[in-house]
Amino acid sequence: MSLPRFSVVLATAAAAPVLLGAAPWFSSGPPAGYSSGPNDFSNCTDCHVGTVNSGSGSLSLANAPDGWLPGATYALSLTLDDPAAxxxxFELSTQHPDGAQAGTLVVTDPVETQLLSFQGVQYLEHTAQGTAPGTTGGHTWSFEWTAPAAGAGKAVLYVSGNAANGNSNTLGDQIYTMAVPMPEGGGTLPEVAVAAIPETVFPRRGATWNVRVWLRNVSAATQTPFVVSRIRLPNGSVFPSSGWLFGPTQVTLSAGELQPLDVAHVVPPSAPLVSATYEILVGGPGNPMDSTTFDFTVVP
Ligand code: HEC
Known part of the structure; x- marks a missing residue:
């Protein structure tokens, strides 16, 4: 019993000085590529221990445009709250659903926020002061977003937040993710816009694969659309060939509401090891509202 434990302690003690000496000071801002978007590796749980969205806190975004207008600048603010933190x-990005940069993020509070970039995509995140050490009751960061040129299509604000316990390490923190779809305005808007954050784009054979769908009612009335999903294979055919992989599931969204919907799939042990496209459609018979896709690869 005591021998393995003793050797673990030894290994930790030997590794710690190396880590402390070489590691950058992450609390002054994580690396780019962790906002949970399609251009990203993942979210903060790549390093921070725990499961995502399991705490009792939340992320929220104020002033997101219902339909963005070309070149317009929007003053946004992101709030993270958690009773225990x-x-x-945080780290956020504005991407099109294919992972390309959408519009331009602008720092308006250089004390609390900073910009990084990775593969042509901007990442806005906290600075050391922006972590507001020792404060409770949540924290809000302000910034601006300038919309892209006409015709660029739906933009999605992807964000990962860390409601931390202030122990200056990666244990005991609560990580949250959110996607806020912002359709292009100026014409007919979809009543409900959709975006998705798959827990991974490399689902494993035999494992449960979770996809969190974010639905945003950008209309001024309650909406009750159906949500369905299917897979588009490389040869252009869809799976299943009739009906849906998920749904139809009806959701109720009050005016302006952003609501997550968790979709879980068990990947069959015999699933082909293909790269394909996951497609989510929102609307009703004769009233398609919006859709989104992401590419994935089944791995053994
Ligand atoms: C590549 C690894 C890595 C990633 C990814 C990462 N962090 Fe960290 N983070 C660390 C390490 C290591 C520490 C502890 C050392 C320190 O405080 O700098 C830390 C500490 C923090 C702290 C202070 C925690 C506390 O309890 O005092 C915050 C806040 C934080 N990170 C936010 C984030 C956010 C937000 C993300 C995701 C967008 C993120 N981190 C992603 C490595 C990472």
Whole structure:
């Protein structure tokens, strides 16, 4: 019993000075590529221990446009709250659903926020001061977003937040993710816009694969659309060939509401190891509202 434990302690003690000496000071801002968007590796749980969206806190975005207008600038603010946290961090990006940069993020508070870039996509995140160490009751960061040129299509604000416990390490924190779809305005808007955050784009054979669908009612009335999903294979055919992989599931969204919908799939042990496209459609018979896709690859 004591021998393995002793050797673990030894290994930790030997590794710690190396880590401390070489590691950058992450609480002054994580690396780019962790906002949960399609251009990203993942979210903060790549390093911070725990499961995503399992705490009792939340992320929220104020002033997101219902339909963005070309070149217009919007003053946005992101709030992260969690009753247990005493330190706060985030990283966000605005991407099109294919992972390309959407519009331009602008720093308006250089004390609390900073910009990075990775593969042509901007990432806005906290600075050391922006983690507001020792504060409770949530934290809000302000910034601006300038919309792209006409015709660019739906933009999605992807964000990962860390409601931290202030212990200056990666244990005991709560990580949250959110996607806020912002359709292009100026014409007929979809009543409900959709975006998705798959837990991974490399689902494993035999495993449960979770996809979180974000539905946003950008209309001024309650909406009750259906949500369905299917897979588009490389040869152009769809799976299943009739009906849906998920749904139809009806959801009720009050005016302006952003609501997550969790979709879980068990990947059959015999699933082909293909790269394909996951497609989510929202609307009703004769009233398609919006859709989104992401590419994935089944792995053994
Ligand atoms: C590549 C690894 C890595 C990733 C990815 C990462 N972090 Fe961290 N983070 C660390 C390490 C290591 C520490 C502890 C050392 C320190 O405080 O700098 C830390 C500490 C923090 C702290 C202070 C925690 C506390 O309790 O005092 C915050 C806040 C934070 N990170 C936010 C984030 C956010 C937000 C993300 C995702 C957008 C993120 N981190 C992603 C490695 C990472």
């Amino acid at each position: 005493t330190r706060w961090g």
